[in-house]
Amino acid sequence: MQVTLTINGRAVSRDVEPRQLLVHFIRDTPGLTGTHWGCDTSNCGACVVLMDGRPIKSCTTLAVMCEGHEIRTVESLEVDGRLDPVQLGFHEMHALHCGFCTPGMLMTSRALLDENPHPSDEEIRTAISGQICRCTGYKNIVAAVRWAAEHQAATRPIEEVQ
């Protein structure tokens, strides 16, 4: 069936099977493989994207359920070659190792700071508690989100972190 949704501000329309998962729909869109799949059961959160500004797990959301909704993925964070504070925070605080959970963690962090610009460490831990990072032990992810909260206006061209 035909489904039309907005991904990162761009309308995407496609004929899909009703059973197609949103994570596959997104990943089938050219250039958008930043959203990952990790578990099938809504536990790991590697697939987290924002739907209308709120984090959802795209591995247990059907593409057709998103008709008319706005989806934001990790690829939307960088604007005109300049990075979002949460991206900078993860780099500054060494909040990623293998990088597989990072896109989902970044999107949840972005949504948290949009809603609560000055979260406590407990609020940060609660916000990311639906997601698994197997590498970092979370300590530096908490520090990264705190960094982003303290540097909300920070932005930097990508060249400076390369």
Next chain:
Amino acid sequence: MAVIEQEERPIGFGRLKRKEDARFIRGQGTYLDDIRLPGMLHGAILRSPYAHARILSIDTSAALAHPGVAAVITARDLETLGLAWMPTISYDTQAVLAGDKVRFQGQEVAFVIATDEYIARDALPLIDVEYEPLPAVVNARHALDPDAPLIRDDKDGQVDNLASPTWEAGDEAATDRAFAEADTVVTRDLIYPRCHPAPLETCGMIADFDPATGQLDIYNGNQAPNAHRTVYAHVAGLAEHMIRIRCNDIGGGFGNKVPVYPGYVCAIAGSIVAGAPVKWIEDRSENLMSTGFARDYVMHAEMCAKDGKITGLRVDVIADHGAFDSTAQPTKFPAGFFHICCGSYDLKAAHVKVKAVYTNKAPGGVAYRCSFRITEAVYMVERMVNALAMEMGVDEAQLRMRSFISPEQFPYETTTGWTYDSGNYAETLKVAMEIAGYEELRREQAEKRARGELMGIGCAFFTEGVGAGPRKHMDILGLAMNDGADLRVHPSGKAMVSISAQTQGQGHETTFAQIVAEELGIPPEDIEVRHGDTDRTPYGLGTYGSRSTPVSGAAVAVVSRKVRDKARLIAATMLETRAEDLAWEKGRWYVKGDPEKGAMIEEIAAYAYSGDPMPEGLEGGLDAQVIYDPPNLTYPYGAYIAVVDIDPDTAQVRVRRFIAVDDCGVRINPMIVDGQIHGGLAEGVGIALMEVITFDEEGNCLNSSFMDYLIPTALECPDFELGATVTPCPHHPLGAKGVGESPNVGSPPAIVNAVIDALHESHGVTHIDMPCTPARVWAAMQGRPEPPQ
């Protein structure tokens, strides 16, 4: 200002932010599933619902008729290709697809290739397999019972479920004497249960066989690309140069991506059969049910003391290897490095026996940051020290202090045959106790106990042996455990170093650039680290067992020094002086006594490639290559202290504080070292409290998804408190030791000791097996410790 700049962007060792971050924070990593080749087909595996059953028939006709299905492969098809069975890393064999019997639930039975992944999975239930169920062997302790069903009837001469003969280390008679002379003896039955590394990215492969050229291109996330290529060359009968393995970004490994899995061979066979690239990626249940698990050691241990010091250790182990022995460990060590179990103590004697059995469970056994069974060894010895302290009525930290190997005893020969390189154990434990505020914690605990609150403090001290290893002692499938490095400084003065270590998130692109930067003075941003491509990297055995820095890191240091030595000869020609009259400062050779006169490394590089004359007998260019053979393992160690609170009503254990002081020698990038420790500690929290793979009596896996295999989140992990001591490794060129596995090795016993400490005085608990789930802790509080599985 300049100083700050220097700290932020060190040319050499220091807290350099990672070079690889830029792609990951933008979602531009290239993991296996991100790769799409033209005309690519998709594979899916039909798996056994039974733990043990005879296969009577397989009918694939309905699946083949399903629209979009290109091929269905069974054992019979693989037999014609000679691929029905494959060698394991431990000289056993493993069925690629089951033909005669299935031997564990989740075993591979058929491989479907279709135009997309949904169709491939749709076709799986259309395959009709007729099974005759057989009784399953689930409990390792009953695997050798006379009436136990024979699992490996495929092996000639196999009459029981013994996977490998009993393996021993240490001196039995001396150990008997130590026990006879002892004044205190404790005994415990300990289980290190089966758990799973569960990297967030599951395992998979894209195989692309070109029938015109015979070239096999493989995309795969494995931890040892060169070794895998050699295995495939043997299995498929291809020359190694006809196989290229590319590992791009890998979403975590932790040992789970060391073995060769049947799905990989299926993807290769599928590409040969279908004449197209075939992608196969397992789902989470397949990962948890069929790929390399960890631990599963049943241990009977005794420890003794005399005059207040630990003197002897005796341990008898049953290792559960599952249905096929695919434990990944050096050939001459069938029980891995378990016999390092003397730990950090100056024992009079120790004796170790390990017996391995087959069961109807998934194969594996060495994975999950364990350094070839050192995790099991450290858990056992540190639980026993805790038990001994409890029996003697002394503080466990004090018992350790009294029993440690002292600094002047290094290099220290253990009674089971290891040569520890260096250490100051008492100092490291002291630092951990200071950070923890140990005396204050004990006072707080006494007050809480008086109020009926359950607070526990647990210690663990570990010595690891990492960086396998010396070629005279260690090989895997006959391949020496050495690593190569190839360094080229280009005419511009920028450099490229190719390594055989394989990052799965450890930050190699940064750390290895820092090693070259430290040795040559080239800024790390100008050094490209190349890895993960067998066509473009030197031979070596990859990344597991914390071996990247001890082996590959040493290789990069040595190759950098070779380049520096060559640069010296060239600089002498450039400066019209003798090489021995030159001195080195980072990035520059200069004339002794005339420091203004010198040549920068980039000037030397430009000269080396120019038309100007080279020194007599020296070839142009500025490059070198080495294969590094480590003279010994490196022996990192650490002191860990856990503080737990237990809810008396729900028996929920919460790790309130965790203090980890690691000594891994010289730290190349302390930020990355700390990050590795954080990650391993989180895994330790999971293993101690949550993570376990269990089976019912029929061999059904009860933890086959993340709904049942529980991994700690940010809410279960405390805000880890780290400290460091630095005792350089005397034989590593940089003084560095490995570190990745240490936190996973050291943390579970600290947490379990803390749980017991919380419950001992009030509830009489002297032992509890992992994971310390609320149900298990509650049962222990009621005086009903759960029987071991």
